[in-house]
Amino acid sequence: MPNPNYVHDCSRCIFLGSFTYMARYHKDRKSQTADLYYCPNKIDGSCIARFSSIGSDYSSFSSSIVKSNMSTWMSWADEEAESTASPALIEAYKRAVTSNLL
Numbered sequence: 001m002p003n004p005n006y007v008h009d010c011s012r013c014i015f016l017g018s019f020t021y022m023a024r025y026h027k028d029r030k031s032q033t034a035d036l037y038y039c040p041n042k043i044d045g046s047c048i049a050r051f052s053s054i055g056s057d058y059s060s061f062s063s064s065i066v067k068s069n070m071s072t073w074m075s076w077a078d079e080e081a082e083s084t085a086s087p088a089l090i091e092a093y094k095r096a097v098t099s100n101l102l
């Protein structure tokens, strides 16, 4: 697997590869590359999408939240409610499942 594009500050995180997609920014879209991670935790691990090396420039939700909201988030595609990060978080969740981390 290629190396991450950005610096990430958590040593427990497991890199799941990068993901380039047309991210929604309000009424526009632009190509965005996210580094995807799964952060293990005893109770409920987190799915993480990092968008740059700036410390706070990431989105993170617990795996159970992504799982339970995935279909709703996908139903918002092409609507104003679609979030910038949700396609990357969904992809991180799917890769964590495929990698037997969940």
Ligand SMILES: [Zn+2]
Residues within 6 Å of the ligand: 010, 011, 012, 013, 014, 038, 039, 040
């Ligand atoms: Zn982590």
